[in-house]
Amino acid sequence: MRNYKISGYAQGTSYNISYFATDSVVTKSQIDSILNVIDLSMSLYKPNSTIISFNNAEKGILIDQHFVNVFKKSQIINRETNGIFDVTIAPLVQYWGFGPKPVTNKQQEQPVNEILAQVGMDKVQLSGNLLQKSNPKVTIDLNGIAQGYTVDVIADFFEKGKIKSYVVEVGGEIRAKGPKPDGKLMRIGIEGPSENDFTEPAIKHIIEFKEGAVTTSGNYRKFISKGDKKISHLINPKTGYPFQNEMISVTVFAKRAIDADGYDNALMGMGLKEAMKFLAKKKNLEAYIIYKNKDGKITDTLTSGFKRMIVK
Known part of the structure; x- marks a missing residue:
């Protein structure tokens, strides 16, 4: 068994794929062609999509x-x-x-x-x-979920090709399946803002699992500064204004990346109390949440299922 790696650019971001097989059964051109088909469907940057x-x-x-x-x-x-x-x-x-x-x-x-x-x-x-x-002015933006879906399409392509061990990452959204040929489980680093620089990401934890998807939504990377105010890229569809709550980032673990990706933004918008209540009911989602407490200090919390996956 050899470890094959494929990387490139698509959907305005980078992708990195790694899989174990006896032969290079999946090529870069196959991956690029899958990504191109999805871009032609849901990309806001392709004029003919x-x-x-x-x-x-x-x-x-x-x-x-x-x-x-x-x-x-x-x-x-x-x-x-x-x-x-x-x-x-x-x-x-x-x-x-x-x-x-x-x-x-x-x-x-x-x-x-x-x-x-x-x-x-x-x-x-x-x-x-x-x-x-119902209104000609209605327009759609699938950026909050399409990347997770893309990861699933590539992972499902591997599944059909009977590849038992792989990691698919597109723009930070990941789906992986193990164990590796040596019997080790998949390990993924979980990102959050570093302590001294609110905008710089740092690895907070490493989790280990056999199979699943991990995505993160955070407002420490994508924002616009207006004066001394930071405007988050996450907008509340009910008020029309960017969400302003204690949440800094939410990392979600689910079976499929479309779920992890779709729910991570929503959990960010809910605020801590609502998010934890929601997660308690959703048995197929686990999450790690970084937030600002009442004193303005950066702190974190997580579901028990997520805690069990942490190795460091």
Whole structure:
């Protein structure tokens, strides 16, 4: 058994893949072709993608199967999180300066509640492969979940190829399966902000597991500074404003990366008390949360299942 590694760039980020096999059964061109198909479906940076066609459409369009899969999962997470996770948030993401286009002053003068009128999953309906919107101004942003889905598509491709041991990482979202040929389990470093520099990530813990997905959502990396204020890239679809709570980062462990990726942002938005209550009910999710306590000190908490995976 040899360890094969493939890396490259896609979806505006890097990817790193490692697998054990007797032969190089998976090639870089195969991975790039999978990534390209997903980009043509859900990338806001590809002018000919399906998502751009939908966003530009007056009423709706037929969408591909990747898009259908991600949209259906988004509907489930939207319902379970009482609307905190919402893929129709695109106009607000753009408004606050985190979208694909540069922000103009004219856009910033528009009242937030006007933009809120274009947001809400109730304004979008999927029947079969037809995705329709009730308001032509409704636009979708799948960036909070599409990367996790991408990781799953590649991991499932390995599963079909009977590869028993692999790590798939796209933009920091990971799915891995072990054990390695030497019998060792998979080990993944869990990131959080370093103690002395709030914006610089540092490895906080190392976890070990046989099989599963790990994703992290944090507001210590992606933010915009306005004066002495930091504006988080995580926007509340109910108020139209960036979330402001004690959360710094949430790392989620789940069986599949689409789940870990979809729920990590929502947990960030909930705040600590709500997030822990939510996790107590969701038996298929484990999480590690870094937050600021009442004294402004950085501290952390975690679910018992996550604690069991920590080796250091």
